[in-house]
Amino acid sequence: MAEEVQVLGSWASPFSKRVEMALKFKGVEYEYIEQDLKNKSPLLLNYNPVHKKVPVLLHNGKPIAESLIILEYIDDTWQQGPPILPKDPYQRAHARFWAKFVDDKCMPQVWKACWSEGEEREKAMEEASKALEFLENEIKGKKFFGGDNVGLVDFSANFLAYWCGILAELSGLQFLTEEKYPNLTKWADEFCGCSFVKENLPDKGKMVHVFNGLTKAYTSTV
Structure with missing residues (x-):
């Protein structure tokens, strides 16, 4: 069957x-x-x-x-193909920790910084920067968060690798700059260059249109 x-x-x-x-x-x-x-x-x-x-x-x-x-x-x-999580229990726990860190500490603050203003934006930017610094240190000396191969944390951080750049362009904010986060920006290029990632990235033009619509909706309510 x-x-x-x-x-x-x-x-x-x-x-x-x-x-x-x-x-x-x-x-x-x-x-x-x-x-x-x-x-x-x-x-x-x-x-x-x-x-x-x-x-x-x-x-x-x-x-x-x-x-x-x-x-x-x-x-x-599915056992075929490369593993998403390591087999070692400690390394598995480590990967789960950083995947949850991305969801709880990085993505919300980046998103909040893009759609807020004034002191609220400054605070969100500060918190996002601190979170990104932790990730910058975690990826140091590695090709991917999973080591030589993509793993759980890389998949969870896909927002930072692609969506974050589009939001930065539209909001005028700088998140993943090569000067400040050389390890993360290198990782983002490597990750987005993988065939199984590239073919699943949404069209940038369509994304810009959607985010522009969100911007207009936000500014009309503040």
């Missing part, structure tokens, strides 16, 4: 793209089902009734939600 693998996602979501990148990385065939996040489908609400968010991985009809959990599930379920 053939396996059925489906991804409920959104084309612009770095969280959805993490899952698609990981499936391509492991050589797993899947069907992608785009979701309208402004008008959530019965399919999404049925399979993720708790958070009502993408991504959701459907494996033979069984749903798994939350992108970092999905990445671990993919690694545990």
Whole structure:
């Protein structure tokens, strides 16, 4: 019996793209089902009734939600291809720590800095810079966060490698500069150059259009 693998996602979501990148990385065939996040489908609400968010991985009809959990599930379920997490328990815990750090400490502050103003923006920029400094030190001397190969932390940091640059251009803020974060910028270029990453990056022109729309919506409410 053939396996059925489906991804409920959104084309612009770095969280959805993490899952698609990981499936391509492991050589797993899947069907992608785009979701309208402004008008959530019965399919999404049925399979993720708790958070009502993408991504959701459907494996033979069984749903798994939350992108970092999905990445671990993919690694545990499909043995072909390179591992996403190391086998050593300490190294696995280390990877989980930094993946969660990206989600909890980096992405929210970068996003907040782009859409806030005044003191709120300054504070968010300061906190984002501190978080990025930790990552700059963590990637030092390594090609990827996973070492010589892409791993869990690299997938989780995909936002920093691609989306962050687009936001920086539109907001006029400087996040990942080569001068300040030489290790991170080198990593970002390496990561985005991987075939399974490159083919899953959303079109920059479309992203600019979406973010411009968000900017207009924000400025009309402040």
